[in-house]
Amino acid sequence: LAQDGALPDYVGWKDPEALIVHSANTLETRRDAIGRGVLTPSDQLFVRNNLPAPGNDIVADPDGWTLDILGAGQSGSVSLKQLKTMGVETVVSVLQCSGNGRKFFPHGASGTQWEVGAAGCVAWTGVPLREVVRELGGVMEGMNYITATGGEILPEGLDPKSVMVERSVPLAALEQALLAWEMNDDPLSLAHGGPLRLVVPGYFGVNNVKYVRQIAFTAEQSDAKIQSSGYRVREVGVEGAPDQPSMWEMPVKSWITSPLTTAAAGRTLIYGVAFGGNQALGKVEVSLDDGGSWAEARLLGPDLGRFAWRPFVLAAELAPGEYRVVSRATDAQGQAQPPERTDNERGYGHNGWKDHGVSLTVA
Ligand code: MSS
Structure with a gap:
């Protein structure tokens, strides 16, 4: 386990200064490590696992990794090698944890104080999921969700539903969902979900299921705890339940990255990121x-x-x-960040400026 801020083995290749x-x-x-480039270097990207990562x-x-696909015209298993022949696309997206800003x-x-x-x-x-589904004869009628299951070996002696990482997103996300095997031009690392990950651009981190083992088109949402009561927005003190909003689409957000505490008088360039x-x-304003x-x-x-x-940058005197x-x-669409956070039990989705x-x- 991590001691004195040392990096755990599976992320030993990351930049300790940036994390x-x-x-x-x-x-x-680190806020001061978020640079002025559009892409976050892989060795500086955050990591969040609900369960310990599988073995290396x-x-x-x-290429030998297999994915089960259910709820399509022809259901069955496809290898990553086969997926690589079905289509390819590169999509740049913000990966953001639902609890970013919880601090x-x-x-x-409760939860990590991000x-x-x-x-x-x-x-x-990777290959757009819609291309794969087209090859498999389309989504079966009556299906409303894309339900993805992570490839973790579950701890024994626990109800699998209480620990498994299985997330459902509305079928509309088929427009942008990708089965990805590369991140920033390198084969997808274990830390970020290699060998294969479901990426749902525009949706919160939790929906981007790592080491994805199964994609099912389903009529209902998963009954795994991480879907049914986890990642649900509710008032402080209230338990999670399926009728509360799930952490799906991300709203607009931005923050300042430099300078963070002090600056010399005169011309100062103020930097940040926005999405x-x-x-x-649309636009970003600074005050x-x-x-x-x-x-x-x-x-x-x-x-x-x-x-x-x-x-973004603003030059200020x-x-x-x-x-x-x-x-x-x-x-x-003209939707601006609100001034305040919306208080909620688990500290999700903070985009107040x-x-x-x-x-x-x-x-
Ligand atoms: N997947 C799996 N399989 N497992 C786990 O645990 N987590 C989540 C996602 N996916 C998981 C998965 C979360 S929760 C997040 S954020 C993300 O992932 C992160 O990513 P990275 O790559 O950074 O680590 Mo919150 O919403």
Whole structure:
């Protein structure tokens, strides 16, 4: 297990300087490590596992990995080698944990105390799920969800439904879902779900099932705990239940990445990242007085599509003093980040701009 912030073995190839080790299963990208590039380097990307990762042997022979597909015209098993002949596409998307920003909830929401770094933007290469389904004769009638099962070996002596990672997303996500075997042009690492991962661009992290073993088109959502009562938004003090909103589509969000505490008086470039979630990004504004007045920031390129984030920059002339620097993004549909968080039991989905600001001393 992680001691003194040391990296656990399965992520030993990561950059320790860029990461906060919360536990062996939860590593966060430092706010000051989120750079000005569009893509997050793989060795700086956050990691979150609900269960310990499987052994490294599962990535030894990627092409031999098999995926079961149920609820299509012809159900059955396909190998990764076969999937690689069915189509290929590269999609850049923000991977963000449902609990990113949990640290800001005043009721002390239980779970990893992520600040802003349970998120990154990476390029996924794989076959669009819709192409695979087309080859298999389409989705069976009456199916409403894509239900994906992770390849973990489950701990013994526990009800499998209480621990398994099995997530359902609405069938509409078939438009963008990808079965990915590469991340940032490298074979998908074990830490990020190799050899094969379901990626649902625009949806929260939990729906991007790693080491995916089975994809089922289903009429109902999974009855695994992680779907039925986990990742449900409800008021503080309330238990999770299937009738509450599930952590699916991500809303618009942004935060400042530099400077974070101090700056020299004069011309200062203020940087951050912004994304529209399941929508394209529209614009980003920055305020130096906690939302009193706003100026539009410039988006840095290139634009890698609807699901990618954009670094942004604003040049500001700063006189000595104290500043509360905040950013507010608006998606292409005109939906802007709200000022406040919406308090909820597990601290999910925080996109309020106030908490994500930084207090700057300029001297
Ligand atoms: N998958 C599996 N298989 N398992 C686990 O545990 N987790 C989740 C996803 N997927 C899992 C999976 C989560 S929860 C998240 S965030 C993500 O993943 C992360 O990713 P990375 O790669 O970064 O680690 Mo929260 O919403």
